[in-house]
Amino acid sequence: MTTKTLKNVRPMAGNLTDLHIADGNFVADVPAGAEIIDCGGRILIPGLIEAHTHLDKSLLGLPWYRNEVGPRLIDKINNEREVKVSLGLDPRVQSERHAILAMSHGCTHIRSHVDVDTHHGLAGIEGVMATREKLSGMIDIEIVAFPQSGMMSRPGTAELMDEALSLGAELVGGIDPCGMERDPKGHLDTIFALAEKHGKPIDIHLHERDALGWFSMEEIIDRTVALGMQGKVSISHAFCLGAVDRAYVTGLQEKLAENRIHILTTAPASAPVPAVKELKAHCILTGAGCDGIRDTWGPYGNSDMLEKAMQIGMRNNLRRDDEVELALDICTYGGAAILEIEGYGLQNGCRADCVLIEGETLAEGVVIHAPRKLVLKGGVVTARDGVCVMEAP
Amino acid sequence: MTTKTLKNVRPMAGNLTDLHIADGNFVADVPAGAEIIDCGGRILIPGLIEAHTHLDKSLLGLPWYRNEVGPRLIDKINNEREVKVSLGLDPRVQSERHAILAMSHGCTHIRSHVDVDTHHGLAGIEGVMATREKLSGMIDIEIVAFPQSGMMSRPGTAELMDEALSLGAELVGGIDPCGMERDPKGHLDTIFALAEKHGKPIDIHLHERDALGWFSMEEIIDRTVALGMQGKVSISHAFCLGAVDRAYVTGLQEKLAENRIHILTTAPASAPVPAVKELKAHCILTGAGCDGIRDTWGPYGNSDMLEKAMQIGMRNNLRRDDEVELALDICTYGGAAILEIEGYGLQNGCRADCVLIEGETLAEGVVIHAPRKLVLKGGVVTARDGVCVMEAP
Numbered sequence: 001m002t003t004k005t006l007k008n009v010r011p012m013a014g015n016l017t018d019l020h021i022a023d024g025n026f027v028a029d030v031p032a033g034a035e036i037i038d039c040g041g042r043i044l045i046p047g048l049i050e051a052h053t054h055l056d057k058s059l060l061g062l063p064w065y066r067n068e069v070g071p072r073l074i075d076k077i078n079n080e081r082e083v084k085v086s087l088g089l090d091p092r093v094q095s096e097r098h099a100i101l102a103m104s105h106g107c108t109h110i111r112s113h114v115d116v117d118t119h120h121g122l123a124g125i126e127g128v129m130a131t132r133e134k135l136s137g138m139i140d141i142e143i144v145a146f147p148q149s150g151m152m153s154r155p156g157t158a159e160l161m162d163e164a165l166s167l168g169a170e171l172v173g174g175i176d177p178c179g180m181e182r183d184p185k186g187h188l189d190t191i192f193a194l195a196e197k198h199g200k201p202i203d204i205h206l207h208e209r210d211a212l213g214w215f216s217m218e219e220i221i222d223r224t225v226a227l228g229m230q231g232k233v234s235i236s237h238a239f240c241l242g243a244v245d246r247a248y249v250t251g252l253q254e255k256l257a258e259n260r261i262h263i264l265t266t267a268p269a270s271a272p273v274p275a276v277k278e279l280k281a282h283c284i285l286t287g288a289g290c291d292g293i294r295d296t297w298g299p300y301g302n303s304d305m306l307e308k309a310m311q312i313g314m315r316n317n318l319r320r321d322d323e324v325e326l327a328l329d330i331c332t333y334g335g336a337a338i339l340e341i342e343g344y345g346l347q348n349g350c351r352a353d354c355v356l357i358e359g360e361t362l363a364e365g366v367v368i369h370a371p372r373k374l375v376l377k378g379g380v381v382t383a384r385d386g387v388c389v390m391e392a393p
Numbered sequence: 394m395t396t397k398t399l400k401n402v403r404p405m406a407g408n409l410t411d412l413h414i415a416d417g418n419f420v421a422d423v424p425a426g427a428e429i430i431d432c433g434g435r436i437l438i439p440g441l442i443e444a445h446t447h448l449d450k451s452l453l454g455l456p457w458y459r460n461e462v463g464p465r466l467i468d469k470i471n472n473e474r475e476v477k478v479s480l481g482l483d484p485r486v487q488s489e490r491h492a493i494l495a496m497s498h499g500c501t502h503i504r505s506h507v508d509v510d511t512h513h514g515l516a517g518i519e520g521v522m523a524t525r526e527k528l529s530g531m532i533d534i535e536i537v538a539f540p541q542s543g544m545m546s547r548p549g550t551a552e553l554m555d556e557a558l559s560l561g562a563e564l565v566g567g568i569d570p571c572g573m574e575r576d577p578k579g580h581l582d583t584i585f586a587l588a589e590k591h592g593k594p595i596d597i598h599l600h601e602r603d604a605l606g607w608f609s610m611e612e613i614i615d616r617t618v619a620l621g622m623q624g625k626v627s628i629s630h631a632f633c634l635g636a637v638d639r640a641y642v643t644g645l646q647e648k649l650a651e652n653r654i655h656i657l658t659t660a661p662a663s664a665p666v667p668a669v670k671e672l673k674a675h676c677i678l679t680g681a682g683c684d685g686i687r688d689t690w691g692p693y694g695n696s697d698m699l700e701k702a703m704q705i706g707m708r709n710n711l712r713r714d715d716e717v718e719l720a721l722d723i724c725t726y727g728g729a730a731i732l733e734i735e736g737y738g739l740q741n742g743c744r745a746d747c748v749l750i751e752g753e754t755l756a757e758g759v760v761i762h763a764p765r766k767l768v769l770k771g772g773v774v775t776a777r778d779g780v781c782v783m784e785a786p
Contacts, residue, residue, distance in 0.1 A: 064753040067713045269662040270710035298712040299760045300703065310693065317663035319691040320460045360457040367692045 002352070002379030003031045009039035011346045013362045016041060021352040024378035028348045039356055042373055043365050045328070046345055047108025047353035048305035049335030052203075052236050052264045052289025055095035055112040055131070055141070056124035059294050061392065062087065067299060073180065073207070077149055080296045081119050091127025097392045098293070098303060099131055103139050104388040105304040106355035106372045110139060111203070111264075111289070111339055113146035113173050113236075116164050118156045125164045138382050138390065142339060144203050146173035151190055152183040158190050165198040174204035177216045184219055192223045201232040203264070206240065209272060213240020217252060224259050231260040234338055236289075238263050241279075242272025250278075257282040262338045265330070266291040267308070267315040276316050276330060277323070287335030288312055305331045306357065306369040313366065324363035352379040395745070395772030396424045402432035404739045406755045409434060414745040417771035421741045432749055435766055436758050438721070439738055440501025440746035441698035442728030445596075445629050445657045445682025448488035448505040448524070448534070449517035452687050454785065455480065460692060466573065466600070470542055473689045474512050484520025490785045491686070491696060492524055496532050497781040498697040499748035499765040503532060504596070504657075504682070504732055506539035506566050506629075509557050511549045518557045531775050531783065535732060537596050539566035544583055545576040551583050558591040567597035570609045577612055585616045594625040596657070599633065602665060606633020610645060617652050624653040627731055629682075631656050634672075635665025643671075650675040655731045658723070659684040660701070660708040669709050669723060670716070680728030681705055698724045699750065699762040706759065717756035745772040 002024040010016055022031035057080065059065050065087075069079045083089070091114070102110060114124040125145065132141040145164035151157040165172065174191040177184035195202050208216050217240060224233045235256075241249050241263070256263070262285040263274050279286045290308050293301025306328075312318070313327040336344040343351040356373040359365035371386025382389055395417040403409055415424035450473065452458050458480075462472045476482070484507070495503060507517040518538065525534040538557035544550040558565065567584040570577035588595050601609050610633060617626045628649075634642050634656070649656070655678040656667050672679045683701050686694025705711070705720040729737040736744040749766040752758035764779025775782055 064757050066754070067756075068715075069713065267662075269660075269704065269708040294760075299714075299717060299756055300707055302761075311662070314693055315662040320462065321692075322461075324692060361459070363460075363692055364457050367687075368695075 003034045004379055005030065005034045005036050006044065007036055007038045008041050009044045009356070010041060011044045013043045013365070019044070019346070021376075021379040024352055024380070025343070026346060026348050026350050026352055037374070039374070042356045043359060043362065044346060045355050045357060045362075045365070046332050046336070047355060047375070047377065048106045048331055049287060049339060049341070050102050050107045050110040050289050050303065050305050051287035051335035051338060052266055052291060053098070053110060053112050053303070054114070054292040054295070055098050055110065055128050056091040056114045057084070057089070057292060057295045058094050058098045059087070059089070059296070060094060060097040060101065065296060067296070069296065076297050081117065081149060083296050084120060091124040092130045093393050095128045095131040096134065099135055099139055099141065100388045100390055100392045102303040103375065103390070104383045104386055105302075105306060106357070106375045106383065107303070107305055108139060108353040108375070108377050109142070109336070109339055109341060111142045111144060111171075113144040113203070113205070114169070115148040116145050116157065116160045117147065117149040118154050118160065119149070121160060122164055122167065125167060125169055129168055135390070137380065138377055142171065143169040144171040144173040145169035146205075147175060150175070150181055152181045152186045158194070161194055162197070165194060165200060171200055172198070172202045174202065176206060176208050177219065178212050179208045184216055188219050188223055192227055195229065195232075196227055201234070202229070203234040203236055205236050207237050209239050210243045213238070214243075214248060214252060221255050221259055221261065224261060234262040234264055236264040237266060238274045239272045241274035253278060253282045253284060257284050260285070262287065264289060264338065265312065267312040269311070269315060273315055276312060276326060280326060285334060285337050286330050287338045288330045304369060306366060309366045310369060321361060321363040324366050328362055328366050353377050396427045397772055398423065398427045398429050399437065400429055400431050401434050402437045402749070403434060404437045406436045406758070412437070412739070414769075414772040417745055417773070418736070419739060419741050419743050419745050430767070432767070435749045436752055436755065437739060438748050438750060438755075438758070439725050439729070440748060440768070440770065441499045441724055442680060442732060442734075443495050443500045443503045443682050443696065443698050444680035444728035444731060445659055445684060446491070446503060446505050446696070447507070447685040447688070448491045448503065448521050449484040449507045450477070450482070450685060450688045451487050451491045452480070452482070452689070453487060453490040453494065458689060460689070462689065469690050474510065474542060476689050477513060484517040485523045486786050488521045488524040489527065492528055492532055492534065493781045493783055493785045495696040496768065496783070497776045497779055498695075498699060499750070499768045499776065500696070500698055501532060501746040501768070501770050502535070502729070502732055502734060504535045504537060506537040506596070506598070507562070508541040509538050509550065509553045510540065510542040511547050511553065512542070514553060515557055515560065518560060518562055522561055528783070530773065531770055535564065536562040537564040537566040538562035540568060543568070543574055545574045545579045551587070554587055555590070558587060558593060564593055565591070565595045567595065569599060569601050570612065571605050572601045577609055581612050581616055585620055588622065588625075589620055594627070595622070596627040596629055598629050600630050602632050603636045606631070607636075607641060607645060614648050614652055614654065617654060627655040627657055629657040630659060631667045632665045634667035646671060646675045646677060650677050653678075655680065657682060657731065658705065660705040662704070662708055666708055669705060669719060673719060678727060678730050679723050680731045681723045697762060699759060702759045703762060714754060714756040717759050721755055721759050746770050
């Protein structure tokens with residue numbers, strides 16, 4: 001039932017009011033036959049946007065995986081490719097478990113990178129597409145074809161990426177053109193060519209730090225300009241924007257803003273991160289994600305984007321209420337703008353994708369991130385009291 | 394009732410066994426008339442040690458405090474001194490609320506810094522002492538007399554510190570001898586003189602970064618040696634050990650180890666932090682704390698030392714199970730060693746201060762930090778299912 005009245009609700013922690021939903025959208029007038037839901041004065045926010053995760057690879061639902069993996073990036077990548085086989089990890093099942101966990105926390109949209117490699121082919125893409133289909137209407141899932149194991153050193157991967165994009169992946173992914181691929185020109189030329197061929201946007205992982213990351217970022221900016229892809233390129237992680245040399249970073253941020261290149265932060269506590277207040281000052285669209293959770297890379301994460309807002313606040317030393325509200329904005333409106341979600345928000349006419357949260361203020365909502373009282377997707381209840389209405393497989 | 398049998402329990406995630414408690418201590422033999430508690434195969438760990446917090450100043454239980462405080466350290470210190478008055482903050486009530494929250498999460502021992510200044514005199518010390526008395530037997534509280542607003546620039550503070558130590562504070566506190574006090578010699582001479590006079594240990598806040606912090610740390614080490622206070626000095630925060638110049642830091646860590654100076658980390662995501670693996674390699678005792686929670690300094694924190702273990706893991710990029718176990722060790726055995734808690738642990742003869750946690754492994758216990766099933770202090774139940782048996786005022 002997608003026709004409802006939310007009574008005693010405080011949109012964005014504002015004044016107490018009633019909101020009406022008809023046919024899954026917020027509407028001004030009381031709809032006929034609406035189901036009445038008393039919200040008990042709780043805060044309503046629009047659906048949380050998980051804008052950077054990896055649905056195909058969590059270990060949710062499996063026995064605890066004892067992590068004894070080596071310290072280098074390549075250790076983790078190689079280990080994962082092998083463990084997927086030894087554990088018999090099924091991307092369809094894992095992505096459904098993961099998406100249902102995200103829904104339980106109030107997530108209504110996910111952008112997921114999904115591995116494409118010569119070892120597993122398109123199994124990940126097909127698995128996540130099956131989950132997307134199964135959960136259709138309950139959560140929106142956008143897929144980035146992601147060459148996790150590298151394209152340049154693994155012949156055949158670019159062709160698989162091409163197939164993935166034909167099959168239904170919405171974005172072209174990429175990864176550290178220097179640090180991982182050792183061939184920035186080759187890697188970036190390939191992913192931009194795929195984007196041009198398929199008319200699809202790009203979202204590239206960039207963990208490279210300091211001057212190495214700046215170099216890669218400049219190469220990304222140059223290609224964005226050359227192909228007229230302004231507004232269609234996102235850079236995930238962007239650790240190089242957390243570098244000590246702020247003058248250089250400021251110059252880069254100006255170029256990113258000028259070419260409407262977006263930033264997706266996962267706000268890790270142990271790496272340099274883009275300064276979200278600076279991104280905002282530069283009017284760079286900023287979204288966020290939990291990144292991989294509970295996988296062979298590391299044990300942390302629970303797919304809760306309200307907790308992630310707190311982590312963004314802690315990582316960026318956001319203490320004032322207006323600053324904590326910025327962290328929440330990144331996990332809602334920021335991600336929604338990057339994902340180009342139509343009708344996002346709590347205004348009349350918007351799609352009724354929304355979350356009832358606990359707390360007196362938005363900042364308190366973020367800080368306590370208590371189990372969500374209610375989650376709606378297009379007016380349909382998808383979670384109650386922190387539990388998704390669908391059971392994980 | 395302090396005589397119990399914990400059935401089906403896994404001490405430190407080891408094999409399933411039964412543990413016996415008589416007169417509040419773990420014992421080898423089944424005690425007569427023991428209450429039987431089925432632990433359902435859960436993991437048992439010793440009580441969590443909150444080794445750095447501020448019990449006198451949280452805003453727990455009050456309406457949400459809208460933080461609009463300026464960015465500098467002195468803005469926060471001055472604002473807090475004034476807000477304590479305008480909100481009528483009662484250190485006795487606030488410390489009880491805070492301690493009960495900590496107990497609900499499995500904390501059995503707290504070291505709290507408590508403000509001593511010419512504005513509020515010893516009100517904080519007296520308030521926390523009243524809570525310590527009231528909660529006696531349920532949680533142990535150790536008090537550090539803490540000159541938050543400075544001693545050198547506020548005549549009369551050192552005399553109040555002296556009084557606080559006579560009244561019952563167990564440790565001498567201090568704060569940034571350069572950055573805050575602008576008189577490292579004066580500040581350190583004063584606190585070491587107080588420590589010598591009262592025969593009490595020192596725990597000093599050191600937020601100073603890089604070379605400034607190294608300088609202050611060297612001055613602390615020199616005085617520790619001069620007074621033969623090896624093993625009796627802790628440095629809290631120690632951000633300067635997170636500096637980029639690891640060669641210099643290594644030299645300092647060798648000196649700390651040589652003089653048995655302990656480190657207490659709060660593992661903030663937005664500041665440089667001591668590298669806990671390096672501290673362990675140097676055999677420097679390391680404990681942890683949540684620092685101030687929900688106060689005028691910032692909105693974060695919930696006094697959960699199992700979640701803090703996770704944050705230590707995330708901040709230090711600890712991904713392997715053995716690394717996550719180190720984070721837990723810091724929040725249990727590490728803090729206990731620094732607080733010189735007698736009979737700490739799960740062995741026979743130890744005090745039955747312990748926590749039943751969820752999870753298959755210790756690492757999972759840390760990562761999920763689910764509500765604690767049961768908390769015992771000297772064999773007495775202090776919390777069940779995440780709720781303290783005592784109600785907060």
